[in-house]
Amino acid sequence: MWARLRAALITLAMVVGLISGLPVPGEKDLARLPAPLRSLASAIGPFQRVFAGPFQFIGDWLFIGQRWNLFAGAKTDRYWLTIEGRTGPNANWKVLYRPHDPEHALFSNELEYRRVRGAWNPRGRNPADGYDAFVTFIARRIFAEKRELSEVRVRLEAIKIRPRGAGFDPTGEFSFELVRARRDVAP
């Protein structure tokens, strides 16, 4: 009896996991598919909601899932984080940290720890949900370390990966810019 029940529960877990882990193609991917496959692929989302939806609470509670996106895109349009500070409203911004810039490496160990990087590394074309909290967090650390600074600016420069692994070109275009003043966030 127990062996049958166990086999049934394992089967249920595997089926629900497989259904919830099916890849849901985006609009661009759907457009590429031949018509019969396109209608099949567009049914995956509703199918998942019906069959895996009732078990979604388990994934939510335990923060687990079964769709594994590991470097899905590897695109050539990327970003480069820049953290700057200045001593007053009219002073020039000075770069404090940039990845792979040995001259500007303040708090590099902390910033490059994977859990912290997850808060500043953009998801596609959008900042991480916790980007705002990250900017406050790092500004507080910088203000505690660099007493002369009154403002900290965090932004991401768009970069273009060169073909054939030849490095990247900064574009000079910045986005997701946030500024924190010492009076607002300092410990």
Place this chain on the structure above:
Amino acid sequence: MIARWVAFWDRRERPESLALLRMLVALVILADLATALALGLVPEAWAPPPYGLGWTAFGSAPPLAGRLFGATRGTVLALYVTAVLAAVALALGASSRASACVLALATSQLARLAPDGERAIDMLLRIAVLVLAFSRADACWSVAAWWRTRRGRAAPVEIPAWPRLLLFAQVVWVYSSAAHNRGGDAWWPRGQLSAIANILCDPHYTRFAPGWVEPVYVFTQFGTALTMAFEFGSPLLFLFAWLDGAPGRGGRLGELVRRFHVRFLWLGLGAMLHLSIALSMRLGIFSFGMLALYPVFLRPAEVTLLVNRVRCLLQPR
């Protein structure tokens, strides 16, 4: 058919594979938590703003720990200490089932406080810990086994094999799903198989100065093709494991798989890909976490052989 399916999940085996898995998974989690501490990021990596990165603490759906005990640095610290103690207990095999449950719950609460810091490997290790909670992974190489022997009780010779087999399927699905979700052209010949070179030029991920890959670009293309082949082909591991299970299985194909140790070649390729990632990219525990799960692909006798060989190598001559 159903009877064979039930019998398959009812199989028993020696405990070495699951015991090694238990220790490695717990040690990788412990190493990650220790890194956060060493960098002075405890409790900041999960603490609520303005102190840290735990931005969900004041959101519309804060995690249970935040609702019960308040979204404070103290709550984060308590969760962190709980996770560390549970990981130590799991690695040592002391109250393994309870410690696995506590570890999964504590890390999931930390994850929900600062979800941006969570990667696929954290979820995968948490799933492994949850499955271990239902296993007898402490039947050997554990405090529990030592204590049992000390009290004159016999250690179980065999334990249920289903946790290892289920995690075997889980890891295969991770590879397979990763391949299915690869939407970008860079992973395919139409994008010149440039994916790995692109990643190694991304200043946020590459370990060495971006641009270092240019002289070895062709090898990165080969690496991209190999990665896709390995991931898409990962379900073959089921076949290789079955063919390897008994002499005479699978006719000529089975004979070839056994003679050329194809299963071990496949696993060696996976290990090599993960070590290359660890060497060239800054992804934290990803590669080590994946390799910590590899004991699920090994039968207990193979794990024993491996451990004995390592012991021989480590013994002073």
